[in-house]
Amino acid sequence: MSEISRRDFLKLARDGFLYLSGALTLGGLLRFLDYDPNPAPTTEFDLGPALNYPLNSRTLLSAPQAVLLHTENGFSALSLICTHLGCTVEQKTDGFTCPCHGSRFGSNGTVTNGPAEKPLQSLRVEVTDEGNLKLFTA
Amino acid sequence: MKKILTLASGLLLLTLVFAWWLNSREPKPVKLIPTLSGQPEYCITCHADVPEISASHPVVTFGCVSCHGGERLALDEDLAHSTMRGGANPSDLSVVEASCGGSNCHSGSEADDRHHIQRVMTSVQSTYAGAIANIRYTFGAQTDLNAHYGINAITDDQTKTDITSLFAFDPASETNPSIQKFGENCLTCHINATPREGETYDRQTGCAACHSTEQHTLATAIPYTQCNACHNRGNYDLRTMTFTERTDHPTQRIDDYYQPIAQFTQCEYTLDCVDCHTRSEVMGDGDLHASQKDIQYVTCKTCHGTLTELPLTKTLTNPNDIAFRMSFLNPIVDLKPGDTIIVTENGEPLWNTRVLSDGTYEMIGKATSQYFTFKPVIGSSCTQSGQDQSSAYCHECHAVER
Numbered sequence: 418m419s420e421i422s423r424r425d426f427l428k429l430a431r432d433g434f435l436y437l438s439g440a441l442t443l444g445g446l447l448r449f450l451d452y453d454p455n456p457a458p459t460t461e462f463d464l465g466p467a468l469n470y471p472l473n474s475r476t477l478l479s480a481p482q483a484v485l486l487h488t489e490n491g492f493s494a495l496s497l498i499c500t501h502l503g504c505t506v507e508q509k510t511d512g513f514t515c516p517c518h519g520s521r522f523g524s525n526g527t528v529t530n531g532p533a534e535k536p537l538q539s540l541r542v543e544v545t546d547e548g549n550l551k552l553f554t555a
Numbered sequence: 556m557k558k559i560l561t562l563a564s565g566l567l568l569l570t571l572v573f574a575w576w577l578n579s580r581e582p583k584p585v586k587l588i589p590t591l592s593g594q595p596e597y598c599i600t601c602h603a604d605v606p607e608i609s610a611s612h613p614v615v616t617f618g619c620v621s622c623h624g625g626e627r628l629a630l631d632e633d634l635a636h637s638t639m640r641g642g643a644n645p646s647d648l649s650v651v652e653a654s655c656g657g658s659n660c661h662s663g664s665e666a667d668d669r670h671h672i673q674r675v676m677t678s679v680q681s682t683y684a685g686a687i688a689n690i691r692y693t694f695g696a697q698t699d700l701n702a703h704y705g706i707n708a709i710t711d712d713q714t715k716t717d718i719t720s721l722f723a724f725d726p727a728s729e730t731n732p733s734i735q736k737f738g739e740n741c742l743t744c745h746i747n748a749t750p751r752e753g754e755t756y757d758r759q760t761g762c763a764a765c766h767s768t769e770q771h772t773l774a775t776a777i778p779y780t781q782c783n784a785c786h787n788r789g790n791y792d793l794r795t796m797t798f799t800e801r802t803d804h805p806t807q808r809i810d811d812y813y814q815p816i817a818q819f820t821q822c823e824y825t826l827d828c829v830d831c832h833t834r835s836e837v838m839g840d841g842d843l844h845a846s847q848k849d850i851q852y853v854t855c856k857t858c859h860g861t862l863t864e865l866p867l868t869k870t871l872t873n874p875n876d877i878a879f880r881m882s883f884l885n886p887i888v889d890l891k892p893g894d895t896i897i898v899t900e901n902g903e904p905l906w907n908t909r910v911l912s913d914g915t916y917e918m919i920g921k922a923t924s925q926y927f928t929f930k931p932v933i934g935s936s937c938t939q940s941g942q943d944q945s946s947a948y949c950h951e952c953h954a955v956e957r
Contacts, residue, residue, distance in 0.1 A: 427561050434564035441571040454628050455595055458588060502659055503590035504616045517611045519883040521874075530874050532659070532667070 464542075464550035467492070477508060481554050483540055484508065494540040494552055495526045501533040513537065584630060589618030596620050596627035598635070609773040611884065622654050646762035648681060648747040655762060668877055670841055675746065675762065677711055678839025678850070683745040685846025687724050690741075693793075694731040702845040706745050711843050718843040736796035743798070744785045751788075751798070758784040765837070775885045778922040779812055779827045786828075787814055809957065818954040820855075822929070823946070827922045831858070833903040834881075854944035857899050858908070858916065860931040861941030868910055869898045878906035887924045 421429070462481055470476055470492070476485040482497040482505050497513070499506050504517035512529065513522040521530035526537035541553040585600040598619040599605075607613060612622070620627045624640035641647035645654035656662035656672055663669025679685055682705030691697045691704070705721035712719065726738020743751050746764045750756040758764045758781070766773045768781050789800040805811035812824040822831075829837065836851045844850045860866040871878055871894050881904070882890040888907060890896075897908040897916065907919045911928070918927045932939065939948060 427558070431561035431564055434561065434568045438564055438567045438571055441568070441575065445571070445575070454584070454586075454597070458593055498590050502616065504613060505590075517613065517616065519880060532669075 458554075460553060460555040462552045462554070464552055467544050467548055467550045470550065475508075478552075481540075481552065483552065483554075485542065485550075485552070492542040492544065492550060494542050496538040496540055496554070498538070499533055500528075500535040500537065501531075506537070581630070587614070587618055589614070589621065590616050592618060592621055594620075594627060597630055598623075598625065598627070600630060601632070605771055608771050612773065624650075624654070641761070644759050644761060644763050646759070646767075648676065648761045651675075651761050661762075665841055671762075671838065674835070674839040674841045676709060676839075677714075677841060677843050678746075678837075679844055679847050680746040680837070680839065682706055682709065682721055682843065683724075683742065684718075684721055684843070685848070686741070688845060690734055690737045691729075694733045696729060696731055696734055700845070702843070705843075706742070706747065709843065711841075714842040716842045716844055716849070718845060721843060733796050740797050741791050750784065753800075755788055756784050775829075775881070776887070776922045777827065777829045779808075782828045783811065787812065790814070809955070815957075818947075818950040820946075820949055820953040821955055822927070824955070825925075825927070826918070827920060829921050830907060830918060831905075833899055833901075833905070835901070835903060852901065853899055855946070855949045856932070856941060856944050858897055858905070858918070858929065860933060862932055862937065862939065863941060865931050865933060866916070867898045867900065868895050869904065870895045871904075876904070878904035881906045885921055887919050887921060 459481075462478075464470075464478070464485065470485055470487045472487055472489070474485075474487045476487075477483075477497075478485055478494075483494045484497060485492065485494045497506050497508075498504075499515040499517065499520055501515065501518055501520050504515050506513040506515045506520070506522060512524045513526075514520070515533065518532055519530065520528065520533035522533070522537050523529050526539065528534065528536055543551045543553070545551055582600050584597050585603065586595050586597060587599050588595050596618050599614070602619065618627075619625070622640075622645045624638050624645065626635050626638055629635035629637075639645075640650040640654050645651070651672055652662060658664070658669075661669065661671040662673060663671075665673075675681055682702070684702035684705045687704045687706075688697065688700055688702045692700050697703060702718055703722060704724035706724060708721060708723040710720040724738070726735050726742075729735050729738065742748055743756075747760045749760065750758050759767050763773075764784075765777055765781060766775070768774050768777060787801075789798055791797070792799050801814065803810070803815060809824050813819050831853055832851070833853060836853060840850065856864075856866070858866055871890065871892055874892060878896060879890055882888055888909070890906060895910040897905040897910070899905065905918070907921050909917050911917055915928050915930050918929065919925070920927070937952070939952075
């Protein structure tokens with residue numbers, strides 16, 4: 418094994434430092450540019466195959482917080498965000514109840530008890546050509 | 556030249572590694588997007604251990620910024636806190652409208668009974684109008700006992716009382732030394748005053764003065780000890796205009812609740828203040844009043860009736876009745892439509908009561924969850940006149956010996 422000369426060693430070290438510094442700088446720059454502290458909220462959600470949601474089923478979703486309904490009329494969804502101040506309503510036998518301030522909603526989302534004044538928001542659901550469900554919150 | 560370049564590149568690398576290391580020591584930003592605002596905030600990066608303030612204000616819904624203010628995207632401590640409202644207490648009355656207000660929150664309509672801030676701002680707890688009027692009258696600064704001054708200037712164009720506005724009380728502009736001393740020594744009890752030093756006076760200002768019973772907690776189950784931070788901790792000496800702290804150190808509720816000179820009945824010390832005193836008495840009714848006497852109206856007969864009348868009751872039928880709202884916020888009792896409860900002379904529900912089938916009544920302690928049964932005056936050996944309802948009359952027969 419040939420011995421490396423002092424000159425070559427310094428050259429290697431210099432180049433190594435430079436490449437590494439460049440890589441670190443580039444990495445930092447990419448990380449900085451890629452970071453969005455204030456991203457726009459997601460409004461489109463892929464719910465997977467429509468077959469996973471059989472007829473006459475009600476499925477609670479966690480993202481977004483909604484309930485997916487599959488009836489003979491097709492797919493529909495109700496937001497579980499209370500229209501009063503935005504708490505997540507809980508499903509009960511006769512509809513939905515807000516655990517924060519006590520608003521109550523019927524199973525179709527209509528207000529049965531304040532303080533909420535507006536019904537739960539209906540969300541658009543579409544079936545894609547591939548047979549998947551897409552849910553839109555805006 | 557090459558040596559310098561090698562050295563410089565080495566230094567650059569070291570600097571970058573050092574910067575990377577420093578950055579790695581910083582907390583990883585934790586984002587929260589509250590459903591109420593829909594805007595990301597990074598407060599829980601450092602404050603993840605702060606407990607939920609109440610079931611009505613979950614952090615995933617409200618976040619931190621909607622109440623506390625602050626720079627929601629900042630990770631630097633000073634910058635993040637630079638625009639906070641009221642320091643650590645956004646319910647301080649100087650900022651309460653921005654923090655707790657809003658038509659869906661605590662400055663809603665009177666019709667919906669959601670005008671909490673308006674009620675508090677005009678209440679005697681905030682204005683201290685009665686005490687100021689009494690002192691100014693006593694020392695000749697005004698010729699009547701009417702309320703002309705409050706802690707802050709306030710106007711209520713829609714008041715149902717005779718008082719439409721109060722001027723701001725300024726002790727420095729008073730000429731009588733006693734009134735000046737009153738200003739210096741006796742204004743630590745109104746709801747937005749900085750409390751006296753000492754553990755027993757420990758409370759915050761604004762809404763939190765009453766509703767924050769523990770650190771970062773909002774409750775409607777308010778024990779008497781919270782009220783005691785102002786009430787029953789001492790006396791004002793009107794000769795010297797100084798506050799004289801209680802010298803006894805009560806360890807039992809019976810001694811702690813009232814001062815040694817006071818008389819009381821059993822229910823007055825076994826219950827908490829909020830079990831009997833209503834929302835409008837304590838928080839105000841939205842109108843300016845001259846003194847505590849003008850707003851406080853619940854008496855013994857409210858619950859016990861008189862020799863000729865049973866207490867007023869009401870069967871709850873409207874699911875939007877405020878009684879349900881109150882019991883929802885402090886679920887010590889599962890109130891249902893069809894339940895019959897006692898109501899006050901002004902129609903306020905004592906939602907923590909119920910009429911039992913044998914004609915007696917039950918009250919559930921709002922802070923203790925204890926059940927207390929009690930009887931009406933009718934059918935008892937009591938001979939009390941229905942007109943004489945101040946506590947002194949009832950104390951004649953029912954005072955507890957200490």
